[in-house]
Amino acid sequence: TLEEKINGFKLQEPVPEDDLSVTVLASSTDIFLFYKQAMTNCAKLSRKKPFLDLCTVFGKWLRVYANDVLLAKLPKQGDKRPINRG
Numbered sequence: 001t002l003e004e005k006i007n008g009f010k011l012q013e014p015v016p017e018d019d020l021s022v023t024v025l026a027s028s029t030d031i032f033l034f035y036k037q038a039m040t041n042c043a044k045l046s047r048k049k050p051f052l053d054l055c056t057v058f059g060k061w062l063r064v065y066a067n068d069v070l071l072a073k074l075p076k077q078g079d080k081r082p083i084n085r086g
Helices: 002-011 026-045 049-073
Strands: none
Touching: 002 026, 002 049, 026 049
16 A cells, blocks of 8 residues: 555656745655554554554655655755755
8 A cells, every 4th residue: 555655646746846835745744644544553453563563664665755755856956946944
């Protein structure tokens, strides 16, 4: 399910660079809500090894999301739009 979600995020239209009102990507909200629901459901069944295994899987897919989706959304070096810490 996570792989399908992340592949769908890759296909989403990029946010226009001149639209400064977008501070949080919808895909990040979607993935964290999915994580919360999955962790809540798993915690009802077990808080031991299965829960730890689920967290390990989430870590793997967060790295994939960061590398394949988020990094692709950052301005390339040489672009005039600065990254604002605020």
